Amino acid sequence: MSGVAHGGDTDTGAGLKAGLAGLFDRSAPTYERVGVEHFADLGRRLVAHAGMSAGQRVLDAGCGTGAALVPAALAVGAEGEAVGVDLSPGMVARARAEVDRLGLSHARAVVGDAETVTGLDGVPTAPGSFDTVLAGISLFFFPRPRAAVARYRELLRPGGRLAVSWWGPQDPRWEPVFAASAPYGTAGSSHRLPEDSPFRSVEALHGVLTGAGFTGAETVEEDCVTRFADAEHWWRWVWSTAARGFWESVPEERRQEAVAAVNRELFRLQAPDGSLTSSVRVRFTVARRA
Numbered sequence: 001m002s003g004v005a006h007g008g009d010t011d012t013g014a015g016l017k018a019g020l021a022g023l024f025d026r027s028a029p030t031y032e033r034v035g036v037e038h039f040a041d042l043g044r045r046l047v048a049h050a051g052m053s054a055g056q057r058v059l060d061a062g063c064g065t066g067a068a069l070v071p072a073a074l075a076v077g078a079e080g081e082a083v084g085v086d087l088s089p090g091m092v093a094r095a096r097a098e099v100d101r102l103g104l105s106h107a108r109a110v111v112g113d114a115e116t117v118t119g120l121d122g123v124p125t126a127p128g129s130f131d132t133v134l135a136g137i138s139l140f141f142f143p144r145p146r147a148a149v150a151r152y153r154e155l156l157r158p159g160g161r162l163a164v165s166w167w168g169p170q171d172p173r174w175e176p177v178f179a180a181s182a183p184y185g186t187a188g189s190s191h192r193l194p195e196d197s198p199f200r201s202v203e204a205l206h207g208v209l210t211g212a213g214f215t216g217a218e219t220v221e222e223d224c225v226t227r228f229a230d231a232e233h234w235w236r237w238v239w240s241t242a243a244r245g246f247w248e249s250v251p252e253e254r255r256q257e258a259v260a261a262v263n264r265e266l267f268r269l270q271a272p273d274g275s276l277t278s279s280v281r282v283r284f285t286v287a288r289r290a
């Protein structure tokens, strides 16, 4: 999946964060609403890997529409507490609507920066406030992921867990699709990370976690398979995700040509019934605060 990418810890990234908030606000109305379950499945898997129990307090960093926040709230139960933080007011509004619909009064979502987690209304900031911190398909968007990890160490109680999901290798069959679009846009991709990104390898992320005071980091890699009825369905999905950022960066006058180039490659991937299946490896990394 494409999107805005970075990963170094060079500055506070205020401009990048404002851009991300806008990008996800534009995705929010259709995110996870185009007829494929993608992030909800990954959110449930992240919560299962994190291994939470009833009564715990959990922070969901970059909670989006609640893909992990909701199953986390269910896992900790009414005697626990689940707090989601996200830059995008549109995503937060969706998460709030979902926790309200499900009557999860011990869960809430707050607009704010989950990289720093400071000064956010109703978000505990005392050291050791949380039993678990989750970051579902979000941490690699943060301009300073190392600073975020250090902050989560402060916010976790000793022995508390940080659980992060992030992309592993793309399905090589889809490489020609991304290669066909690449010359037309300028936005980055979350599969093409800078040299110093902790998300370039499992070892790199484990090293960052250990350096920040976490212990026992383990990463499990699983397939995430998504099936689309046809190419048009795939396009609707692309525009519902951060990948729309790439397509927004394609100049209007080149869009038609770029879409045609991609459609040629999609055609080669289609099954006889016209459907498309994409597969990406997803990594679930869990570490304990030492």
Ligand SMILES: C[S@@+](CC[C@H](N)C(=O)[O-])C[C@H]1O[C@@H](n2cnc3c(N)ncnc32)[C@H](O)[C@@H]1O
Residues within 6 Å of the ligand: 017, 020, 021, 024, 039, 040, 042, 043, 061, 062, 063, 064, 065, 066, 067, 068, 085, 086, 087, 088, 091, 112, 113, 114, 115, 135, 136, 137, 138, 141, 142, 143, 242
């Ligand atoms: C791909 S979505 C994943 C959302 C959700 N965790 C899920 O699994 O569906 C990434 C989310 O991270 C949020 N995000 C990116 N940078 C952030 C930051 N610095 N603070 C809070 N949220 C951030 C975006 O607004 C977006 O909602």
